[in-house]
Amino acid sequence: MTKLYSRLSIWGLSLFLFSLAFSACSPNNVTEDNSLKKYFDDEKVNGCFGMYDNGLGHFTIYNIKRFRDSSFTPASTFKIVNSLIGIQTGVVSDEHMVIKWDSVKRWNPDWNQDMDMAQAFKLSCVPYYQEVARRIGKDTMKKWIDSLGYGNKNISGPVDSFWLNNRLKITPDEELGLVKKLYFSQLPFYERTQNIVRKMMLRDDNANYQLSYKTGFGDLENGDHLGWVVGWIEENKHPYFFVLNIESADPHIDIVNARLKILNEILKQLGFFEGKK
Numbered sequence: 001m002t003k004l005y006s007r008l009s010i011w012g013l014s015l016f017l018f019s020l021a022f023s024a025c026s027p028n029n030v031t032e033d034n035s036l037k038k039y040f041d042d043e044k045v046n047g048c049f050g051m052y053d054n055g056l057g058h059f060t061i062y063n064i065k066r067f068r069d070s071s072f073t074p075a076s077t078f079k080i081v082n083s084l085i086g087i088q089t090g091v092v093s094d095e096h097m098v099i100k101w102d103s104v105k106r107w108n109p110d111w112n113q114d115m116d117m118a119q120a121f122k123l124s125c126v127p128y129y130q131e132v133a134r135r136i137g138k139d140t141m142k143k144w145i146d147s148l149g150y151g152n153k154n155i156s157g158p159v160d161s162f163w164l165n166n167r168l169k170i171t172p173d174e175e176l177g178l179v180k181k182l183y184f185s186q187l188p189f190y191e192r193t194q195n196i197v198r199k200m201m202l203r204d205d206n207a208n209y210q211l212s213y214k215t216g217f218g219d220l221e222n223g224d225h226l227g228w229v230v231g232w233i234e235e236n237k238h239p240y241f242f243v244l245n246i247e248s249a250d251p252h253i254d255i256v257n258a259r260l261k262i263l264n265e266i267l268k269q270l271g272f273f274e275g276k277k
Contacts, residue, residue, distance in 0.1 A: 029058050036062040039265045040246065043258040045227075047246035049266055050176055054239050060270070071152060071169035072245065075218030076124045077228045078163035080182065080197060082132055083121060085144045087193045091135045092117055095196050099131050121200040124215060130160035147188055150178070166221050175230045176243045183232055183239055201231055208275030210234045213263075217256055224249045227259035233267060235277040242267075 040047050040062075048063035048070075061067050086092035095118040104127070105112050111125045120128035133141060138159040145153050151170030155162040162168045181187050185194045204211040213231030220226050229244040244263050248255060271277055 030064065031058065031060050032064055033060050033062050036266055036269070039262045043246070043262055044250065044253055045246040045248045045255070045258055045262075047227075047244065047262075048172055049242070049244050049262075050172055051240055051242045051270070052176060052180060054180070054241065066245065067172045067243075069171065071171050072220065072226055072228075073166045073218045074151065074163050074168060074170050074175070075216035075226060075228060076126070076129075077175060077214050077216035077230050078168070079121055079124065079129050080178070080201070080214050080230075081145075081148065081150060082129050082136075082163075083117065083197045083200065084182075084187065084189050084193055085136055085141065086117075086132045087196055088144075088189045089136060089140060092132060095121075095200055099128050102127065102131075118200050121214070124217075126164070133160045148178075150174075164218060172243045172245045175228070175245075176241055179230050179232060179243075180241045183241065208235065209273055209277075215256075215259065217259075220247065222249075225251070225253065225255045227255040229259050229263050233272055235272065235275055238277060240272075240277070 036049055046066075048061070048066040050059060050061045050067045052059050083092070087094065096116045098114055098116045099120075101112060101114050106127065108123075108125075110123050111127055115123070115125060115128060117128070117132075119125070136159075138155070141159060142155055145155055145168075151168055151174060154167045154169070156167050157165060178187075182194055182198060185191050187194060198212065201212040201214055202210060203213060211231070211233045213229050216226070216228030216230075218226045224247050227244075227246045230242070232239050232241045234240070242263070244259060244266070246255065246259055246262065267273065
C-alpha cells in the first residue's frame, strides 16, 4: 500500500509539474519582441501577442504584462469550450447538428437562418451558442469550467451570456495554453470531441501552411472594444500556438478587421506563410 501510494504521489506530482511547464512562460524561455508594436500602432489599438514554438519550447511575446497578468472576457473565443462541452455531453451530436433559427432578426443577417455547429462556429453565431449553453445547463457548464480551470471560473448570471458580460475572464496566456492542449488532445474530453473542434478551427489549408483559429469580439467594463484571435499555425508538421488580444476606446476603429490584419502582418514578419518554418 505504501509503495502504491508512493508511485501515485510521484505520478501526480509529475502531472502537476508537466501542466505547469505546458502552459506557463518564464524568463528563461521568453523573447520579448517590441518590434511588433508598430502593427498595433498602425491600427490605433493597444494589445498583446504571444506565440509558442512547440519544437523549441520558446515564447515570443509583445507586451508581456498584458499577456500574462491581464484578464478579459473571452467573448466568442469561448465557442471553443462551448463546442467541446456541447459535444462531450451529447447536447450536440456533432458539427453537423442543426439548430433552427428562432425567427428573431438580429444585427448580423448571417445569423438569421437555420445552421449547424460548423457554420455557427465559422460565423461566430451568438444565438446558436446561447442555445447550446441553455441546453447544457448551468450545473453541467460549471462542472466543466471548473474541471478545465478556465480563467476565473465565474459563470454567474444567465447561463447564456456569462462569457459575454465580463463575468468570466481569462488571460491571453491561459487562452494560449488552452489551444495548445486542444491541439494535442490533452483536454479532459474524448478524442472525437477534440477532433471535431480542431476541424472547425481550420481556416486556411494549403501546401505551405495550415492556419487554425477562433476570433472574438466584445465590450469591456470600461466601454472599450476588445478583439481576440487564438489558435495555431502549422508548417512542415510543426505547430506554433498564438494569441492576439487588442483593445480600443475609439468606436470608429474596426476591431473585427484590425485583429486579423495585425495577426497576418505579425505572422509574415515572423517568417510564416512560405512553408519554410
